[in-house]
Amino acid sequence: MLDKPKDAVLDREFKVVGSRPVRPDGVDKVTGRAKFGADVSAPGMLIGKVLRSPHPHARIHSIDIHAALAVPGVKAIVTRDDFAENKKHKDVLCNIMARDKALYEGHAVAAIAATTGAIARKALKLIKIDYDILPHVTDVDEAMADDAPILHDTMITRGVDPAPEKPSNVAQRFDFGHGDVEDGFAKADVIIERSFKTEAAHQGYIEPHACLASVTEDGHGELWCCTQGHYAVRDVCASLLGMEVSKLRVTASEIGGGFGGKTTVFLEPLALMMSRKTGRPIKMVMDRDEVFRASGPTASTSSWVKVGATKDGKITAASAEFRYQGGAFKGSPVQFGAMCAFACYALENVKTVGFDVVTNRPKQAAYRAPGAPMAAFAVESVIEELAIKLGIDPVEFRLKNAAAEGDTSSYGPKFPRIGLVETLEAAKAHEHYSAPLGPNQGRGIGSGYWFNFGGATSVSLNVHPDGTVALVVGTPDIGGSRASMNLMAAEELGIPYDKVNTIVADTASLGFNETSHGSRVTFASGLATIEAARNAKNECCARAAMIWEIEPDAVTWEDGCAKPAGANAGNFEPMTLADIAKIAEKTGGPISGHFEKNPAGAGASFATHMVDVEVDPDTGRVEILRFTVIQDAGKAIHPSYVEGQFQGGAVQGVGWALNEEYIYGADGKMQNPGFLDYRIPVCSDLPMIDTVIVEVPNPGHPYGVRGVGETGIVPPMAAIANAISAAAGVRMTELPMSPPKVLKAIDDANGSA
């Protein structure tokens, strides 16, 4: 085992951190008071609706809006002609409003603002578009073929030397690894090599995209929207509309799920543009089918994995190729997939190659550990199969090869302190691991990795005259972070949890805050909160020193009070935060703490999942019987919400593994743009997801926090595939592992039709 870190974070006695108080936003959410994207209105408001391309790939010759504009009640129409070219956000602009071509079914081609939604809808039908229909491609392998229809005439594959002369649908090639894999495979006693495919999954947030925009005649804009990052929305929208950043104020609504999918703009620039044209507020809300057809699912993928090991269970080489299509624009998360693929293992010889591919599908958006789950499905399936072939317990096999502090990761950097080994040890020791199984039941294991992220962060902490505290953050709360921020501020100041009230401020109130993504909020906003609280404490000590007429460094903060630092400092009654705040006016004015940083040191989080399934051999239906998530949280600030993140990741993984998929017809159109046929798991599909929080502190955070939001979706697909293999004797290599596919695999294995 590794030595404990020098700062011995876990040895610290926390007073409120680690407790489980009720979240401050809970009452509003369960009583319906919470204001989500579609819950606000404004006087004189118009309703905006979008016309979308019915074709997956078509050149747009002309757009005739005259008839639509003549409909009584229609106040404005915007098309591509309303937006100037924008080099910085070229793809975003082209995605929110098609330029010369419609690149996928559902691609926005015009938007209408009218006095009612019904009028807008009626008028949409009167817009005449002259399309020249082009051949389309939606499958990643087909898109890479030589004869594939080309989406962008200017796309020359990057990362290839020499650069290709002809355009293709491959935007970029990525290479990672070290050592010599051929040499490594030569030393292997057993090699497993397989190909895999995964279908696109949507983030599946219940709240559709919605916004309310208002632009005044003198060019000031206000925007209310459901987003994970209102600063990013502000910057992109200001750029697309040619506004100064200071003239656009964006407020983030409560959010009904994002999971990475609400980190970009869709409706917002259209609403702002129509408001600018009409001088009236514009409200826009997507229908569910628009969410599916036009907002980002994750990438669909095709991959190949080869791993070799010696008889005694040491991996000698690992190699993989990943092909991810990210919709009509570059930027699939294949790079992350290729980086995370073998991150769980300490390898001498490893090589991964990634291809970022474009197809006639909606532009992908981030989805919880973007890119990693598909790679882990492939790699962890092969790892389990290899362990079984070697006759080594799958957890033991992973332990023999697990990455630990000081190991060079498969994508380059050396790992600092990490907790993979601890999750595997916890799995082995868990009662679940040795629980008996019945007929047609099987157990599978999967491990997973996600980097986690820091990012620009700005926080203010205001001490009120009564000693309560307003904490002002700029990261939308997508997973209970206000509760965690309250806890960290309360811990640092030595006051009760309910004396702190955290708000998510608008874009004018704080410096730039990176979007709530990359599992960064509890880490980065948490770190900034702690530092802001420390600044406020220092100021409080200075005020006490002033009152006591002693040196500021002769005052210390303990148990929520300023106290003389020692006997020599003098004999004064300790002053509480409230005591100091009450007379702050007389000692120099209000007391605040601020902190701004772009913190490095976001500790990676590893997880190991264990799942039991039962497979109906006659129908191929898979039932999840038991699921245990074991993950390193560094330090769990609010354990209930850490567990909630673990469970949420596992459940979304179950959906992706078993039934969620984008189904395309030969016509290139999505056939299941609704929750009836895009099947996310319902409650009765799932057992209670058990959780084990492992705490290997992150040296990069004052309390040891690691982000926990994303890693939980990385292992489930492989763990479930491995469990199906154990239960039914078939190795599933395509997601989703839906009943028709599982039944066919079983029947093929039995040699019957």
Add this chain to the structure above:
Amino acid sequence: MRYEAPDTIDQAVQMLAEADGLTRVLAGGTDVIVQLRSGMVEPDLMVDIKRIEAMHAITAEGGGFRVGAAVSGAQLGEHEGVKALWPGVVEAVELIGSTQVQGRATMAGNLCNASPAADSVPALVVAEAVASIVGPEGRRDVPVDEITTGPGKTTLAKGEIVESILLPARPANSGDAYLRFIPRTEMDIAVVGAGISLTLNDDGTCAAARVALGAVAEVVLLVEPAADALIGSRLDEAALDALAAAASAACRPIDDKRGTIEFRTKVAGVLARRAAVIAQTRARG
């Protein structure tokens, strides 16, 4: 769109008969309102039949039960008499939607929506249920398997409304069952459905049987060769194999987003087999 909610069936029939354009009858609305909101239909007249008192009644009749067209799934599921006599029909109706949907959805609406995957229809077909239809020309009684002719299509004439469905009396030693396959556990549409009703002789052999399959053709199929496989047998393995084979052989499904031809064909046999065993257990009492 005009919305009307008359108090009597005669008024409702008159409104529908006199209307120009597209009309829809609204019972629970769990199909019609969804279709309306998604833009699939834009009716000119919608006639809500829930204000018609008699439509809400479940009444005993000739040893069976007459179920009004506005009776919700939840109401039917709480009726001890119907549950005891036709448990397969009740379990089929209760599979529709969710708890919330059950408070609205109706058996007659499920029939008249004419989906080949409608859960209640295979169970009604094997029960030899009879729809009582009221129209401008008066009243007529029609076996349920003569109501639908294809997806969204029925034999109902302009102005006609299904007022009630009669679940008939049945001999002693009878049982029925309905099973459907969905990838999830609820909130889904049948990929395959199988309804079976049978009557046993005193010696335990099968005296009579009816087998119907859903979602494997353009309409619910009554599969006589599958029933013949059971009749005379004790539902031993050979008979059940023959039932499954006959059920699969009758299928003429499509490949679509919900399932493949191969999958539906095989699973139809699997479900028929499992439903037969449940029906047999119920018939034994």
